[in-house]
Amino acid sequence: VLVTRISELSTRRTIMEASARSRRHGGWTLGGAALLWFLSYFGARGVIESVAFGSVWVYVAAWTPALPFALLLWLLIRGIREADELERRIHLEALVVAFPLTMLMLMVLGLLEIGIELDRENWGYRHVWAFLPVLYIVGIILARRRYGQ
Amino acid sequence: MNNRLKALRAERLWTQQDLADRAGVSRQTIHSIESGKYDPSLPLAFVLARIFDARIEEVFEP
Numbered sequence: 001v002l003v004t005r006i007s008e009l010s011t012r013r014t015i016m017e018a019s020a021r022s023r024r025h026g027g028w029t030l031g032g033a034a035l036l037w038f039l040s041y042f043g044a045r046g047v048i049e050s051v052a053f054g055s056v057w058v059y060v061a062a063w064t065p066a067l068p069f070a071l072l073l074w075l076l077i078r079g080i081r082e083a084d085e086l087e088r089r090i091h092l093e094a095l096v097v098a099f100p101l102t103m104l105m106l107m108v109l110g111l112l113e114i115g116i117e118l119d120r121e122n123w124g125y126r127h128v129w130a131f132l133p134v135l136y137i138v139g140i141i142l143a144r145r146r147y148g149q
Numbered sequence: 150m151n152n153r154l155k156a157l158r159a160e161r162l163w164t165q166q167d168l169a170d171r172a173g174v175s176r177q178t179i180h181s182i183e184s185g186k187y188d189p190s191l192p193l194a195f196v197l198a199r200i201f202d203a204r205i206e207e208v209f210e211p
Contacts, residue, residue, distance in 0.1 A: 084174040085190050086181055148186040149177045 030075045037068040045126075086147060093146075094139030102132045150188045152209045154179070157201045171200050 047061040080088060109123060158168050165183070169176040174193065181187035182197075189197065189209075198205040 084178050085193060086178040086187055087175065089187075146186070147177075147181040148184050149181060 030072070030079060033068060033072040033075050037065055037072050040065040040068045090140060090143040090147065090149075093143040094136050097139030097142060098132055098135035101135050105131055150209055150211055151185065152182065154197065154208065155183045157203070157208065158183075161201075168197075168200070172196050 044061040044064050048058050051057045051061075080091060083091070106128065109118065109128065112118060154168070158165070163171075165179045166176045169179045172179070172193065173196070178187070178189075182189055194205055194209055198208045201208060
């Protein structure tokens with residue numbers, strides 16, 4: 001019985017260590033994918049600003065960040081599947097903060113757009129999309145505080 | 150929901166990380182449960198009770 005118990009504990013520890021290594025490795029991979037996406041986004045902006053307005057390269061460059069983003073998305077989904085239940089809840093609550101607030105902002109901007117000329121330099125799509133990840137991070141911070149982390 | 154996780158863990162001289170490793174969750178999750186800020190799901194509550202060889206109602210009480 002003792003040998004079986006030791007064997008069970010040893011196996012469990014090996015699995016846990018492998019899982020912890022996997023989580024650490026996953027964090028680095030996610031960070032790398034996020035950096036790649038970040039660089040591709042600013043690379044695309046640089047290309048778009050340097051080519052002629054309406055050029056075919058604008059379309060190519062605008063879609064280029066979608067490739068590293070697809071990798072990032074896959075890693076995020078994998079990360080959530082591997083996360084424990086509290087971590088999943090924290091991300092769910094963060095989305096519950098970020099998604100409706102972004103929707104509200106888009107709705108208000110949409111209504112304003114009917115009545116006034118919105119400044120594209122401040123309220124163009126390239127600025128508005130960034131509110132979602134920022135609010136998502138705010139939501140994560142709020143949820144972590146709620147659960148005492 | 151009140152729980153005796155901290156006391157049971159202290160009896161065994163386990164750290165939060167030790168318990169987290171055994172339960173397959175993060176140390177932060179154990180901390181949140183112990184401090185009463187997070188109520189675990191029923192499957193996790195059963196896992197935690199089994200780790201201490203106790204019945205679920207001996208670990209958690211409403």
